[in-house]
Amino acid sequence: MGTADEDQTGEARPRPAHSLISTATVGPANRGRLLQALYDMGPSSRADLARFTGVSRGTIGGIVQPLIDQRILVEGEVIPPKQAGGKPATKLWFSKDAKPICAVLLMHNCVRTCLVSLDGEIYAQNNADFPKDLSLADEAFRVLSGCIERTVTSVDLPVLGIGVAVGGMINTETGSIVGLSLAPCLDGFPIGAELSKKFGVPVCVDQDARALLVGDRWFGKGRGRKNFAVVYTGEVLGVALYLDGHLYRGPAGAGGEIGHTIVQVNGSVCKCGRRGCWETIATLRWLRDEARVRGLPQPASLDSRRLLFLANQGVKGAEDLLQAYAFNISIGLANLQQLMAPNHIILHGDVVHGGGQMLELIDANFRKLILTRPGDEVTLALGEIEDVAALRGAAGLVLSELLNFAL
Ligand SMILES: [Zn+2]
Structure with missing residues (x-):
């Protein structure tokens, strides 16, 4: 669901560029801002919320x-009054009895579902694989809806809504899949x-990088920030931007294709058909091809975690490849920082499995490539292991829509 309204024929039409907030929207908007403040601060009293x-x-x-x-919020821990005679305050937080959200992660070969409570707890997880010869959308939908069914029927409560993070391109105005590489039937x-x-x-x-961003905004390292970016690395590269307190999607969700920004003029051919895209030098495919050329063991299953292990063991060629991979990843991050200045970039996907050592290597290269103004603080951080983060983010998409968060 995006930024379109429906007219009487049921067709989506874009909102006027300068539409005002109607009085009917002010109440929900305030409610959204208050809940967002609660996510930013954690359990808080009414007085804390008023101040904030x-x-x-x-x-x-x-x-x-x-x-x-x-039953969305509940009164919790009592804060003793500072002076005798004052009225004790209680801290407000999300109720365990509130309806959960069903979160779905849809990839080209599998689907994962779970319930997410309003305070971010994950439970009732289910997985299903698509058949190897998947060729019909109906067949994929049967597997997908069966997995959701098992998750939503495992509790007595109805769900608040379903949030879907898709590993592909999405039209956010129509809620349809534009392209899911390796599963063209969808x-x-x-x-x-x-x-x-x-x-x-x-x-x-929405697409998975934006779901990761929404998850980080409420439950992770993006809490309380007005500007930050999420970059996903692995089989593909993706970015999502949170700028001046808003998720930036681009028209109908077309933004975020950082993997196909060109970093090498006349470089290798990319799967998009052009040459020298960032994806040709910073994905796992590049890493594995290079590992094969450089004679490293078991190149086909190489990732950040095993590359670091090999480098730390002193295996010939591993250290050089590790340095090259970290440098190639930092190029795209530096371009992003120069153009939009998110100033805080949270990394997800393969590099998370490399932990702090991987982050340090990328960070060192990144700093050499960016030009910053004196006093500007620019930081890189690692997100959570990807599935948890993406599922929380998918749930966050529903919160954003239903509770009118300022996203
Ligand atoms: Zn490309």
Whole structure:
């Protein structure tokens, strides 16, 4: 679900570029901002929330009470009054009884589903693989909906909605798949509409790097930040940007194709058909091809974790390849930093498995490649192991839509 409204014919039409917030939207917008403040600060009293959002405690009380009545928030730990006679305050946090969100991670060869509580806890996980000779969208949808069914029926509560993170290109206005490489039968599939029809709840669909960003925004290292980027590395490369407090998607979700920015004029041919894309020098495919050429053991299954292990063992050629891989990854990160200045970049995917040592190598190269202004602090960080982060992010997409977060 994106930024389109439906007209009477049911067709999506873009919102006017300068539409104002209607009075009917102000209430939900404030509620969204308050919940976002709660995610940023952790369990908080009404007074803390009033201070943080710059409104009166009365206003906070008016927003909070319906959320308590709907069992979205709950009063928790009691804070003793500072002086005798004061009224004790309680800390507010997300209720364990609130309806969970069903999160779905859809890749070209498999699907993962789980429930995510409003405070980010993951449970009721299920997996399913697509058949190797997958050729029909209906067949893929049967596997996908069966996996979701097993997850949502494992609890008595209904779910708040379904959030889907897709490892491919998405049209966020129509909720359909534009392209899922290696599973072409799903190209053009209206996944959002089909899931909504089957399960009767709101469905939000976006590409996986943006889901990772949303997950980091609420549950991870992006908390409380107004600007940051998420970069995914591995089989493919992807980026998602959070700029001035908003997720930037580009028209109908077309942004984020950093893997196909050109870093080597007349370089190797990319799978997109052009030459010298960042993907030709910084994916696992490049790493494995290079490992084969350089004679490293078991090149076909090489990743950051094993490359570091080989380098630390002193295996011939491993250290050089490690340095080259870290340098190649840092090139794309530096280009991103120069253009948009996110100033905080959270890395997901393969490099996370390389841990702190991998991060240090990338960071050292990155710093040599960027030009910063005096006083600007630019940091790189590692995200969580990818599946957990992507599933939380998929759930976050639903929160964003239903609770009107300022995304
Ligand atoms: Zn390309």
